[in-house]
Amino acid sequence: MNTISDAALNGADSPGRGESFATLLGQWAGQFGAETAMTFLDYRTGADARAVSLSWRELDDRVSAVALRAGELATAGQRAAIVAEQSLDYAVAFLGAIRAGLTAVPLFSPALPGHTGKLAAVLADCAPRLVLTTTGQLDGVRDLLAENEGALPGTLAVDTLEPVRGDRSWHRPHPDEPAYLQYTSGSTRTPAGVVLTHRNVLANAGQACRAYGAETGCTTTVSWLPLYHDMGLILGIGAPMVGGLASVLMDPLAFLEQPGRWLRALSANQGAISAAPNFAYAYSASRVSEREKNLLELSRVVSLINGSENVLPSTIAKFQDAFAECGLRPEVHRASYGLAEATVLVSVTETGKPPRQVTFDRDRLAAGAAVPADGDRSTTLVSCGRPAGQWLCIVDTDGRPLPAGAVGEIWVSGPNVGEGYWRAPEASASTFGRTLAGPLADAGSIREGDGDERGWLATGDLGTIFEGELYLTGRLKDLIIVDGRNHYPQDVEQTVEAHPAVRPHSAGAFAISNGEGEAAVVVFERAKDLAADADLAGIAAALRAEVSTRHGLKLHDVIFMPPGGVPRTSSGKISRALCRARYQDGEFAHRRLA
16 A cells, blocks of 8 residues: 655645646546546436546646647636536546636536526636537527627637647646636525635645555546535545545436445446545435445445534434445544635544544523533534644634634634635735734644645634634524524424425525514425325424424514425535524515424
């Protein structure tokens, strides 16, 4: 087994050499040649996957072809949007844009249901000179672009290009040149594009390789996460380019149709590392059959990262119980915290140990103090571990560092933190490059690796440092404050989702102004097997009573939605902000149960 050597990570640690994901690809192509670099498991044509693979040399040649043609259509520094379906072509387009010296903008296909408006808004915001796509998506992309005002960018179907062989003199970026714009999931407004430099993304990909236990030539990343998503991009493309890792990709829909496909890919690839949001682990545990389990060998899995949304102890237990018979080891579970503004990864639990879980007094936690407790009015949080080569601290509303055990906003400092938001100086100033209003409190901060002289990133997330590890408690903007008491929406959502009439992972709890202050509303999807003539009013009354008993919170409104009816972001998470906006616009009025 070969750990990733200093030489292998040199491009990430010393980006002054003019390195990028694309230049590192060239180095691995020279070292590994015909060995498989990327595989896409295509389930679009049948129940069994059609595996499409590229060797390191083939990938390098295809990326060079895109870079050569893209360089003729756009000049270095201009934006190149990737608007395509999940595929190897997506990776080729992304790396080709970077090799050409363009600023890549990873986006999604116009065929993604319900998100055409967002795609159009993002394209208008980033104003690309070039759109990289595939033959199958070309007409849809051109139709979308034709509807927009302003100059039309050029389009290029990357799957039509013949590979370009031979060494060429490609762009060698300055480490502080933008590598790509990572658009956040968004809610009620046009999503913001985070400007990530080559220094940022190489640093974070290297931090991920070290933290997750990746080994050059031995590790395979397995991912169905969208490549336009921050975690999907680093796991599926970025970390493999930095660490010399093979990668196996799937379409998110292939996972949702049959989650066993993901487990089979983990089983088939020795030394697998993968990541998914919390719901995916619970979904897999409930949907994978005993017959499928008999075919799985999961003892060789290295790390399963659980992040992007709150990690629930019950989910970890359910997944481990479901697949322990397949050889899955408890210590491979890795709870993680991150955000697009920090490229993606900020902290992760320790390798070789199951994530720590601590039960806190819920009322004290809402009041700003993490105090261990038992009983009905308690909540169990899963540790998000320690920072991966970064500094983090907990601060109050004035930016003063707080001691250990206090709940406040999480601030992060490190080379992976982005430069700011694209063409949004005011939003950038309030989020990036912040200055602490006091000295770091040793027990209330964690410093691993180097901080950043550019200052601190105000994440907008709430958390606490307890016994040297980070515990995430919620989003600052999502706090429900009623009658002077704080309530974390995820706590309310878990209580609601425990009712058999509610579809799992479908609830959104949020606060609205009712003229007398803030009031709490919960919206959720009815379970698929709920009878058509079910007593919805009785269910609503039961939910109100349970929320009142467990949280001391009176629900102003209870909104039933059909399966799939609760709004989500393009990455699949419940959007509380969009729920709030639609509620205030009256879109849910006909589903209200007063």
